[in-house]
Amino acid sequence: MRSPRPTSRRRTAFRTTAVLAGATAVLALPVGAAFADSPAAPQPRVLPGVERPAVDRPITPPTAPSSKPARGYVTTARLADGSVAKIYEIGVGHVEADVFAGTTRLGTLAGRDGRPAYGQYNGLHITLYPNGTVSSWVEDAPKPKPQPKPEVVQESAARIVMPDGNVAEAVYGAHGDRVDLSTANGHRLGTIDLKDPNVLNDGWMYKLVRDGRDGRHVLKFVVIDGKSGGNSWVYDFDSGRLIERYTVATGK
Template identity: 40%
Template sequence: MRALRTLRTTLVAAGATAVLAASASGAFAAAAPEAAPVAHASAPCKDKRVPVKTVRLADKVSVAKVYKTGKHRFVAEIWAKGTKYGTLVAKDHAARGQNNGLHVTLHPNGRVTSWIERAQPELRPAAERILVSTTTLADDTSTAKVYRLSAHHYEADVYANGTKYGTLVAKDHAARGQNNGLHVLLQPDGRVTSWVDDAPGTSAAEPTVHVQVDRQARQGK
């Protein structure tokens, strides 16, 4: 008889654990619920659910339907496009869950907060700069070092008396710059054009076109 009573007690305890485990797995990735006394496991108390509000969540698609089920006890059902995909239960303490980057918190006063976990931006390695030419510009003192980064993407570092004072970036479109009357134009194919402003009363100087020779192509000949 004692063995039979012991067996019944074991089954009741095992049944309570199964109920709690099912509640945890069915929740919206929520923390484990509070342990209930074994004596009430076979006859759980059915709290009356009083609808409180429906809150639209941070993803602009999901909603939380909030119900009050007792003093300091609220339940939030998480719905998206007519489908329920989780439940949070807050009793004296906040309950939290997340699904596909959507984080939801149900507070013990029934308030719902949510936020979206943003994906980290993908960091792309910087394009390699390959020096293709060094050219003397129209003022005969400045130089332009032209680099190829990709097709239709060139950069030109402009130096005067050995000091770098600017970089032109031509990607799909030409880039222009000027310094102390020296004008430089970098085309997206790497060609450089330069000219200088003439003194007042003189005719404008003809632009000087500098044809670039790709060093890699020259070495391959």
């Protein structure tokens, strides 16, 4: 029987087919799996004085500088001296107050960590509280020393129109007694008193005399007309009333 030989050829063909199928399975592996266990490639050696090659890293944008916390306006308070405080809230437990006199900023109070802040300006004391309120008070100004009151001079005057047309004012008061002389239109001629009791004007004499008769000291104002030879008029100093008159007799 010659039947076994054909069987041997079939087996050989089967083995060839199996090998080819195995080769196909190896090629079907993913590319990544083929290099998963491969040794890492050697890194470049760094020579002395030579920097290590740069390694690419993600680019990070520059960080912007932190800005000052925003000030939140709270209220405006009037202080004891008429100035004002504008109050701002900065953050938790942080308040500030700008103090203004008119349009001029005097300064800023800052209270932090929930504690009050204190300030003083020209006698004005200010306290800024953590809740955004303020209190203020002004120091008592030193009281000025009492100035002596000016002496009130009590004076009185009696107006006399003299026979020559001029005017005399008999004045008595704290500074002594005197007679002020002037023309009818107010032009000043001079003054007489007990220290300088006589004055002569255009032939007329004016005199201030003290009459001590009857134990009394009475002031009299006397006007003498020298042009007529000595006619005279005597006036009461206090009232200005004519109390005596003397006429010089002329012989022919």
